[in-house]
Structure formats: C-alpha cells, structure tokens
Amino acid sequence: MLESLITSKTRLRLLVKFFVNSKTQSHLRGLADEFGESTNAIRKELNNLTKAGILVKESDKNKIAYMANVKHPFFTNIQDIIRKYLGLDKLLEQILERMGEVDQVVLVGDISKGIDSGKIDVVVTGDNLNEDYILSLSNRIEQIISRKVVLTLLDERMVSTGLILFDKEVGA
Secondary structure, X not given: OHHHHOOOHHHHHHHHHHHOOOOOEEEHHXXXXXXXXXXXXXXXXXXXXXXXXXXXXXXXXXEEEEEEOOOOOXXXXXXXXXXXXXXXXXXXXXXXXXXXXEEEEEEEOHHXXXXXXXXXXXXXXXEOOOHHHHHHHHHHHHHHHOOEEEEEEEOOOOOOOOEEEEEOOOOO
C-alpha cells in the first residue's frame, strides 16, 4: 500500500533503512552495495530526502554519513508509517495480547538495522510465557504482515543492540 504513495522503490528502501531504527547511519557506497543499485540513483534520493530535512548528513573523514533527522516535525509520523508498513505494530499487538508476562520485545537481525529482507527476528523475554501460543502466533503474524517471522523466547531480560519495541521496566 505504501508503494502506491511512495513510487520510488529506492526512496522507500531508504525510509525503511533510516526510520525503523533512528540510530542507523550509512554511507552512499554502503547503501548502493546493500540495495544493489547505482550510486547515482541512491545519491539522487539521498539529496531529495536531505533537502526536505527528513535526513541529515555528517562528514565522516572523506565520507558523508546519512541518518534520520530526529528533530524533523514529522519524524515520529514517518517512523510510525514505516513500522506499520513493515507490520511491526501488528506484531507487537499480537505478542502482547496473549503471550503471558512479557518483559521485553526486541527486534534483532536485519530489520533492526533497517534492512527489509522479508524476515523479522524477534526476541520475547518474560516469565511464564505461553509457549503453545507462540507456535500458532508465528504463522498468524506471517499471514497478517506478509513477512517471515522468527520468534525466540527467553526467561531472562536481554541487553541487546537490537531495537526495543516494548520494555515493561521502562514503560515503553
């Protein structure tokens, strides 16, 4: 559905890259390699998004690093749209609904780095998690969001470089 609003596939991939996890930074050549596209196509979209204030750039020696502009007035809105596009809102809703005493829901793997590989890896931590429900949940979520979902259950809280979608302790 978002593809009909954002007709440039490169622009959509850049928005996913930078707005799934606002800490993501990348360089032109790295993006070109990751997307398998020419540097010119990537540069054009980076310039458009930077000119609009959606991305910011920083000089890093001889390279320019791009990242989401967290101070942009529409930052939260864009991030919400991208997360809904990927189905992360539905995923979180389904996990919290009947999983038991969930402490954390952490996005790990490619998607936590802004790479939409079609697979979403999620770690759920907590006590007395409903393990039977988890087996049916993966398939149900995959049908809802049209992406492969791998759920991992842990008893202990984790410290991760992943993206925290929910943390009971922090209240987010």
